[in-house]
Amino acid sequence: MSDSMVPRKPPSKGFAKKKKNIILLSMLAPGAIWLILLRYLPMFGIVIAFQKFTIYTKNPTLLNNIIHSDWVGFKNFGFLFTTSDSWKMIRNTVGYNALWIVLGTVIAVSFAIMLSLLTKKFVAKAYQTLMFFPYFLSWVVASYFLMAFLDPTYGLINHLQKQWGIEATQWYFVSKPWPILLTVAYLWKNIGYSTVLYLAAITGIDTSQYEAASIDGANKKQQIRYITIPHLKTMIIILFIMSVGRIVNSDFGLFYQVPQNNGPLFPATQVLDTYVYRAFMATNNPGMSTAASLLQNVVGFFCVITANSIVRRIDEESSLF
Structure with missing residues (x-):
C-alpha cells in the first residue's frame, strides 16, 4: 500500500486549541508590548519623587543620574x-x-x-x-x-x-x-x-x-x-x-x-x-x-x-x- 493511501490522523483537539491560543496571543502581542514599554517600564522613574534629582556629569545617563541622586524621602x-x-x-x-x-x-x-x-x-x-x-x-x-x-x-x-x-x-x-x-x-x-x-x-x-x-x-x-x-x-x-x-x-x-x-x-x-x-x-x-x-x-x-x-x-x- 502506498503512503498516499494511508489514512492520516486528524489533529488532536489539544493541538487545535494551542494553535488558536497562539493566534490570539500574537494578536495581543503588539498591545502588550506597547503597554509594557510605555506604561510599566517608565514606572521605574517613580524613585525620582523621593530624590533630589541631579545630573551626574561623568556619564549623564538616566540610570546614573538616579543612582547618584540624594534621597530626600517625602520632602518633594x-x-x-x-x-x-x-x-x-x-x-x-x-x-x-x-x-x-x-x-x-x-x-x-x-x-x-x-x-x-x-x-x-x-x-x-x-x-x-x-x-x-x-x-x-x-x-x-x-x-x-x-x-x-x-x-x-x-x-x-x-x-x-x-x-x-x-x-x-x-x-x-x-x-x-x-x-x-x-x-x-x-x-x-x-x-x-x-x-x-x-x-x-x-x-x-x-x-x-x-x-x-x-x-x-x-x-x-x-x-x-x-x-x-x-x-x-x-x-x-x-x-x-x-x-x-x-x-x-x-x-x-x-x-x-x-x-x-x-x-x-x-x-x-x-x-x-x-x-x-x-x-x-x-x-x-x-x-x-x-x-x-x-x-x-x-x-x-x-x-x-x-x-x-x-x-x-x-x-x-x-x-x-
Missing part, C-alpha cells in the same frame, strides 16, 4: 501644600472635574437619546460628525477660536459691546467669568466623544422592546425612562467610575492654553497640573513634578477603588470589577 511632596495657593488649586481641580462629570454625563446622555430618535439617517450622521469634530482639535486651536470672541481689540463680543454702548470687558484680565468659559470650552470639545459612546450603546438595544412598549401604549418619554436609560445604566456607571479616577487630574491644555497663561486669571484657572508645570519651570526640580504626578495617580487609584466598592454594594452587576 510638601511643596504642593506649603504654598498659599494650595487650597485654591485643589479646589479648582476637584471642583471643575466634579462639575464636568455631572454635566458631561447628563448632556451626553440627553444628546445621544435625541440623536437616536432622529428618523433621517443623513441628518443624524451630520449631527454626529459636527459634534465629534471638536474632539480632534488641539487646545491651541480652540484657544484661538475663543480669542476670536474675547480679544479686547478685535474680539466679536467686545465689538458688539462697543456698538451697544457697553464698556468692553477685559476678558483676559478678569477671572470671574472664566469658570463658565472653561466649562463651555470643555463641553464643546469633549461632549461629542461621550455622546457617540452612549449612542452606540443605544443602537445595541433590541428594537423589539420598543415595539412591545409601543403596542402596550407607552409614549416616547416612557420608552426612554423604562427602556433606554436602564440599558445605559451600566455604561454610565463605568464611565463615571473611570472619571472619578481622574478627579485630581486636569486637562493641562485647557487650563494653560485657553486662558493664555495670564496671571490675573490664576484664581480661576490655576489647577494642580499647571501649578506643577510652572513650579518645575521656575525651580527646574524634576523630583517635585514627579512627586505631584505620583500623588495624583495614587489618589486617583483610591478614588476608583472607593467608587467601585460603593457601586458594588448597591448593584454588583454594574461595578467595574
Whole structure:
C-alpha cells in the first residue's frame, strides 16, 4: 500500500486549541508590548519623587543620574501644600472635574437619546460628525477660536459691546467669568466623544422592546425612562467610575492654553497640573513634578477603588470589577 493511501490522523483537539491560543496571543502581542514599554517600564522613574534629582556629569545617563541622586524621602511632596495657593488649586481641580462629570454625563446622555430618535439617517450622521469634530482639535486651536470672541481689540463680543454702548470687558484680565468659559470650552470639545459612546450603546438595544412598549401604549418619554436609560445604566456607571479616577487630574491644555497663561486669571484657572508645570519651570526640580504626578495617580487609584466598592454594594452587576 502506498503512503498516499494511508489514512492520516486528524489533529488532536489539544493541538487545535494551542494553535488558536497562539493566534490570539500574537494578536495581543503588539498591545502588550506597547503597554509594557510605555506604561510599566517608565514606572521605574517613580524613585525620582523621593530624590533630589541631579545630573551626574561623568556619564549623564538616566540610570546614573538616579543612582547618584540624594534621597530626600517625602520632602518633594510638601511643596504642593506649603504654598498659599494650595487650597485654591485643589479646589479648582476637584471642583471643575466634579462639575464636568455631572454635566458631561447628563448632556451626553440627553444628546445621544435625541440623536437616536432622529428618523433621517443623513441628518443624524451630520449631527454626529459636527459634534465629534471638536474632539480632534488641539487646545491651541480652540484657544484661538475663543480669542476670536474675547480679544479686547478685535474680539466679536467686545465689538458688539462697543456698538451697544457697553464698556468692553477685559476678558483676559478678569477671572470671574472664566469658570463658565472653561466649562463651555470643555463641553464643546469633549461632549461629542461621550455622546457617540452612549449612542452606540443605544443602537445595541433590541428594537423589539420598543415595539412591545409601543403596542402596550407607552409614549416616547416612557420608552426612554423604562427602556433606554436602564440599558445605559451600566455604561454610565463605568464611565463615571473611570472619571472619578481622574478627579485630581486636569486637562493641562485647557487650563494653560485657553486662558493664555495670564496671571490675573490664576484664581480661576490655576489647577494642580499647571501649578506643577510652572513650579518645575521656575525651580527646574524634576523630583517635585514627579512627586505631584505620583500623588495624583495614587489618589486617583483610591478614588476608583472607593467608587467601585460603593457601586458594588448597591448593584454588583454594574461595578467595574
